[in-house]
Amino acid sequence: xxxxxxxxxxxxxxxxxxxxxxxxxxxxxxxxxxxxxxxxxxxxxxxxxxxxxxxxxxxxxxxxxxxxxxxxxxxxxxxxxxxxxxxxxxxxxxxxxxxxxxxxxxxxxxxxxxxxxxxxxxxxxxxxxxxxxxxxxxxxxxxxxxxxxxxxxxxxxxxxxxxxxxxxxxxxxxxxxxxxxxxxxxxxxxxxxxxxxxxxxxxxxxxxxxxxxxxxxx
Numbered sequence: 001x002x003x004x005x006x007x008x009x010x011x012x013x014x015x016x017x018x019x020x021x022x023x024x025x026x027x028x029x030x031x032x033x034x035x036x037x038x039x040x041x042x043x044x045x046x047x048x049x050x051x052x053x054x055x056x057x058x059x060x061x062x063x064x065x066x067x068x069x070x071x072x073x074x075x076x077x078x079x080x081x082x083x084x085x086x087x088x089x090x091x092x093x094x095x096x097x098x099x100x101x102x103x104x105x106x107x108x109x110x111x112x113x114x115x116x117x118x119x120x121x122x123x124x125x126x127x128x129x130x131x132x133x134x135x136x137x138x139x140x141x142x143x144x145x146x147x148x149x150x151x152x153x154x155x156x157x158x159x160x161x162x163x164x165x166x167x168x169x170x171x172x173x174x175x176x177x178x179x180x181x182x183x184x185x186x187x188x189x190x191x192x193x194x195x196x197x198x199x200x201x202x203x204x205x206x207x208x209x210x211x212x213x214x215x216x217x218x
Contacts, residue, residue: 056104
Protein backbone atom coordinates (compact mmCIF):
# COMPACT_ATOMS: atom_id res chain seq x y z
CA UNK A 1 0.00 0.00 0.00
CA UNK A 2 1.12 3.59 -0.52
CA UNK A 3 3.09 5.32 2.23
CA UNK A 4 4.27 8.89 2.69
CA UNK A 5 7.51 10.27 4.08
CA UNK A 6 9.03 13.72 4.00
CA UNK A 7 12.33 15.53 4.03
CA UNK A 8 11.01 19.07 3.86
CA UNK A 9 10.05 20.42 1.44
CA UNK A 10 10.03 17.11 -0.47
CA UNK A 11 7.22 14.63 0.16
CA UNK A 12 7.88 11.13 -1.19
CA UNK A 13 4.78 9.07 -1.90
CA UNK A 14 5.90 5.44 -2.14
CA UNK A 15 3.32 3.58 -4.22
CA UNK A 16 4.23 0.22 -2.68
CA UNK A 17 6.54 -2.76 -3.11
CA UNK A 18 4.40 -5.02 -5.31
CA UNK A 19 2.66 -4.31 -8.64
CA UNK A 20 0.98 -1.29 -7.03
CA UNK A 21 -2.27 -1.83 -8.87
CA UNK A 22 -5.15 0.53 -8.26
CA UNK A 23 -7.41 -1.48 -5.98
CA UNK A 24 -10.17 0.52 -4.27
CA UNK A 25 -8.27 0.44 -0.98
CA UNK A 26 -5.07 1.51 -2.75
CA UNK A 27 -6.91 4.46 -4.33
CA UNK A 28 -8.42 5.47 -1.00
CA UNK A 29 -5.02 5.43 0.70
CA UNK A 30 -3.39 7.37 -2.12
CA UNK A 31 -6.02 10.11 -1.90
CA UNK A 32 -5.64 10.31 1.87
CA UNK A 33 -1.89 10.80 1.54
CA UNK A 34 -2.36 13.44 -1.15
CA UNK A 35 -4.69 15.19 1.30
CA UNK A 36 -1.78 15.30 3.75
CA UNK A 37 0.51 16.90 1.18
CA UNK A 38 -2.06 19.49 0.13
CA UNK A 39 -2.91 20.36 3.74
CA UNK A 40 0.73 20.89 4.70
CA UNK A 41 1.07 24.59 5.56
CA UNK A 42 4.69 24.96 4.50
CA UNK A 43 6.27 24.82 1.03
CA UNK A 44 6.04 21.37 -0.49
CA UNK A 45 6.71 19.34 -3.62
CA UNK A 46 5.82 15.73 -4.38
CA UNK A 47 7.85 12.78 -5.66
CA UNK A 48 6.12 9.47 -6.35
CA UNK A 49 7.99 6.20 -6.74
CA UNK A 50 7.78 2.49 -6.03
CA UNK A 51 10.02 0.44 -3.81
CA UNK A 52 10.09 -2.82 -5.76
CA UNK A 53 10.17 -4.03 -9.34
CA UNK A 54 7.21 -1.88 -10.39
CA UNK A 55 6.26 1.76 -10.41
CA UNK A 56 2.68 0.67 -11.09
CA UNK A 57 0.87 -1.83 -13.27
CA UNK A 58 -2.26 0.30 -13.19
CA UNK A 59 -5.78 -1.06 -13.14
CA UNK A 60 -6.55 -3.92 -10.77
CA UNK A 61 -8.06 -6.13 -13.46
CA UNK A 62 -8.51 -9.06 -11.07
CA UNK A 63 -10.62 -6.94 -8.72
CA UNK A 64 -12.49 -5.43 -11.64
CA UNK A 65 -13.34 -8.84 -13.09
CA UNK A 66 -14.69 -9.97 -9.73
CA UNK A 67 -16.71 -6.75 -9.27
CA UNK A 68 -17.88 -5.98 -12.79
CA UNK A 69 -21.05 -4.42 -11.42
CA UNK A 70 -18.89 -1.65 -9.95
CA UNK A 71 -16.88 -1.01 -13.11
CA UNK A 72 -18.33 2.45 -13.74
CA UNK A 73 -17.54 3.77 -10.27
CA UNK A 74 -14.11 2.15 -10.33
CA UNK A 75 -13.11 3.78 -13.60
CA UNK A 76 -14.43 7.12 -12.34
CA UNK A 77 -12.29 6.75 -9.21
CA UNK A 78 -9.19 6.05 -11.33
CA UNK A 79 -10.02 9.06 -13.50
CA UNK A 80 -10.29 11.25 -10.41
CA UNK A 81 -6.83 10.21 -9.21
CA UNK A 82 -5.36 11.05 -12.60
CA UNK A 83 -7.15 14.42 -12.71
CA UNK A 84 -6.12 15.25 -9.18
CA UNK A 85 -2.44 14.56 -9.77
CA UNK A 86 -2.61 16.43 -13.09
CA UNK A 87 -3.86 19.58 -11.34
CA UNK A 88 -2.25 19.24 -7.91
CA UNK A 89 -1.31 22.53 -6.28
CA UNK A 90 2.31 21.50 -5.73
CA UNK A 91 4.87 20.50 -8.32
CA UNK A 92 5.09 16.77 -8.92
CA UNK A 93 7.63 14.37 -10.40
CA UNK A 94 7.36 10.63 -10.99
CA UNK A 95 10.56 8.75 -10.16
CA UNK A 96 9.86 5.67 -12.27
CA UNK A 97 11.80 2.94 -10.51
CA UNK A 98 10.55 0.02 -12.61
CA UNK A 99 7.72 -1.06 -14.86
CA UNK A 100 4.98 1.49 -15.53
CA UNK A 101 2.16 -0.07 -17.51
CA UNK A 102 -1.29 1.08 -18.59
CA UNK A 103 -2.93 3.30 -16.01
CA UNK A 104 0.31 3.17 -14.02
CA UNK A 105 2.05 4.87 -16.94
CA UNK A 106 -0.88 7.31 -17.14
CA UNK A 107 -0.36 8.18 -13.47
CA UNK A 108 3.27 8.98 -14.25
CA UNK A 109 2.13 11.01 -17.25
CA UNK A 110 -0.16 13.08 -14.98
CA UNK A 111 2.87 14.41 -13.10
CA UNK A 112 4.59 17.63 -14.08
CA UNK A 113 7.86 15.80 -14.69
CA UNK A 114 9.06 12.21 -15.12
CA UNK A 115 12.47 10.67 -14.40
CA UNK A 116 12.96 6.99 -15.24
CA UNK A 117 15.51 4.45 -14.17
CA UNK A 118 18.02 4.07 -16.99
CA UNK A 119 18.88 0.40 -16.77
CA UNK A 120 15.68 -1.46 -15.98
CA UNK A 121 11.92 -1.24 -16.35
CA UNK A 122 9.51 -0.54 -19.19
CA UNK A 123 7.10 2.30 -19.84
CA UNK A 124 4.16 0.94 -21.80
CA UNK A 125 0.59 1.58 -22.85
CA UNK A 126 -0.46 -2.02 -23.67
CA UNK A 127 -4.08 -1.22 -24.53
CA UNK A 128 -3.74 -2.10 -28.23
CA UNK A 129 -2.48 -5.57 -27.31
CA UNK A 130 -4.94 -6.33 -24.50
CA UNK A 131 -7.98 -5.02 -26.38
CA UNK A 132 -8.89 -2.34 -23.86
CA UNK A 133 -9.44 0.99 -25.65
CA UNK A 134 -8.41 4.19 -23.91
CA UNK A 135 -11.25 6.12 -22.35
CA UNK A 136 -11.59 9.65 -23.75
CA UNK A 137 -10.18 11.03 -20.51
CA UNK A 138 -7.16 8.77 -20.51
CA UNK A 139 -6.47 9.52 -24.17
CA UNK A 140 -6.79 13.26 -23.56
CA UNK A 141 -4.36 13.04 -20.64
CA UNK A 142 -1.70 11.28 -22.68
CA UNK A 143 -2.20 13.45 -25.75
CA UNK A 144 -2.03 16.57 -23.60
CA UNK A 145 1.50 15.62 -22.57
CA UNK A 146 2.98 14.19 -25.78
CA UNK A 147 3.64 15.27 -29.32
CA UNK A 148 1.25 13.70 -31.86
CA UNK A 149 4.05 11.45 -33.13
CA UNK A 150 4.91 10.24 -29.64
CA UNK A 151 1.23 9.62 -28.87
CA UNK A 152 0.85 7.46 -31.97
CA UNK A 153 4.09 5.60 -31.28
CA UNK A 154 3.13 4.79 -27.69
CA UNK A 155 -0.67 4.52 -27.74
CA UNK A 156 -1.25 2.45 -30.88
CA UNK A 157 1.67 -0.01 -30.77
CA UNK A 158 1.77 -1.49 -27.28
CA UNK A 159 5.54 -1.05 -27.46
CA UNK A 160 7.58 -1.33 -24.28
CA UNK A 161 10.04 1.52 -23.92
CA UNK A 162 13.14 1.26 -21.76
CA UNK A 163 14.34 4.37 -20.00
CA UNK A 164 16.56 5.76 -22.75
CA UNK A 165 14.01 5.11 -25.50
CA UNK A 166 11.26 6.61 -23.33
CA UNK A 167 13.36 9.74 -22.87
CA UNK A 168 14.19 10.00 -26.55
CA UNK A 169 10.50 9.77 -27.48
CA UNK A 170 9.48 12.29 -24.83
CA UNK A 171 7.56 9.93 -22.56
CA UNK A 172 9.90 10.90 -19.72
CA UNK A 173 12.07 13.97 -19.24
CA UNK A 174 15.26 12.31 -18.04
CA UNK A 175 16.86 9.05 -16.95
CA UNK A 176 19.04 8.28 -13.95
CA UNK A 177 20.82 5.33 -12.44
CA UNK A 178 18.88 3.42 -9.79
CA UNK A 179 21.04 4.68 -6.93
CA UNK A 180 20.52 8.30 -7.96
CA UNK A 181 16.93 8.15 -9.21
CA UNK A 182 15.09 9.46 -6.17
CA UNK A 183 17.52 12.28 -5.45
CA UNK A 184 17.62 13.28 -9.12
CA UNK A 185 13.83 13.47 -9.18
CA UNK A 186 13.71 15.45 -5.93
CA UNK A 187 16.24 17.92 -7.32
CA UNK A 188 13.94 18.57 -10.28
CA UNK A 189 11.12 19.90 -8.10
CA UNK A 190 12.78 21.04 -4.87
CA UNK A 191 13.53 24.55 -6.18
CA UNK A 192 9.83 24.93 -7.09
CA UNK A 193 8.50 24.55 -3.55
CA UNK A 194 6.53 27.49 -2.26
CA UNK A 195 4.48 28.42 -5.33
CA UNK A 196 0.95 29.57 -4.51
CA UNK A 197 -1.16 26.44 -4.64
CA UNK A 198 -4.36 28.02 -5.85
CA UNK A 199 -2.54 29.73 -8.69
CA UNK A 200 -0.67 26.57 -9.64
CA UNK A 201 -3.86 24.50 -9.66
CA UNK A 202 -5.58 27.10 -11.83
CA UNK A 203 -2.68 27.19 -14.28
CA UNK A 204 -2.58 23.39 -14.61
CA UNK A 205 -6.36 23.16 -14.95
CA UNK A 206 -6.30 25.71 -17.76
CA UNK A 207 -3.34 24.07 -19.48
CA UNK A 208 -5.01 20.67 -19.49
CA UNK A 209 -8.69 21.63 -19.67
CA UNK A 210 -9.61 18.97 -22.29
CA UNK A 211 -8.09 16.18 -20.18
CA UNK A 212 -9.50 17.43 -16.87
CA UNK A 213 -12.95 17.88 -18.35
CA UNK A 214 -12.94 14.45 -19.98
CA UNK A 215 -11.60 12.69 -16.89
CA UNK A 216 -14.18 14.24 -14.59
CA UNK A 217 -17.19 13.99 -16.88
CA UNK A 218 -17.10 10.28 -17.75
